[in-house]
Amino acid sequence: MFAANIGIADLFELVKDYKQALFYFSRALQAGEKTATPTHIAKARFALGRVYWKLNDSALAIQNYEHFIKLAQMADDVASTSEAAQHLLQIHTACAEKFKEDGEYKACRDCYDSALETAVLAENWxxxxxxxxxxxxxxxxxxxxxxxxxxxxxxHQYCVATNNKLAAALCHRLAKAKPTKPCPRSSRCLTGLPMRWLTWRSTWRLLVAWVC
Known part of the structure; x- marks a missing residue:
């Protein structure tokens, strides 16, 4: 029963019929839970997390990936834990960026907090x-x-450890600044810019903007 449902679900996912894929992956999960087979449950949970995310249901995607991670950790499956954590990291980051766009900064911070925990779990430094x-x-x-x-x-400690001198200098400058009266324009610019995009030119401009 489990193998049949997984096979059918895989086919529906392949043709991008995600609702039907979800139906059969859910049946596969039920079959795995009925026989109490951890590997079947884990496989179904991982697939459900993947499909729910494709359907833009972040809450259920997160829930299923977290279930999978618990099972993988119980089985000491480091590789599978890391793989699921990478998927989970992508979801948390996307949610954080969406909340930021909508001006929901508390929810944005919560998502970034979750993303940080997941990044550490995935060893994605x-x-x-x-x-x-x-x-x-x-x-x-x-x-x-x-x-x-x-x-x-x-x-800053991460930047120093990885020899990212320009980003470390920016962070050090920000940490020394008085954050009680930040420049709104430069602050918005900074929070919208991923760390990996901080080239020497943009870093210099941001430093100038910060002290405006």
């Missing part, structure tokens, strides 16, 4: 650094000096 960078800047906007300084300090 570059993304973990970027999440700290984004969180630091968001907390500057929220006038939360201590929290902002904490994230920016961690980001």
């Amino acid at each position: 570059e993304m973990a650094g970027e999440m700290r960078y984004q969180l630091g800047l968001l907390y500057i906007d929220a006038r939360d000096t201590d929290t902002a300084l904490g994230y920016l300090t961690e980001f």
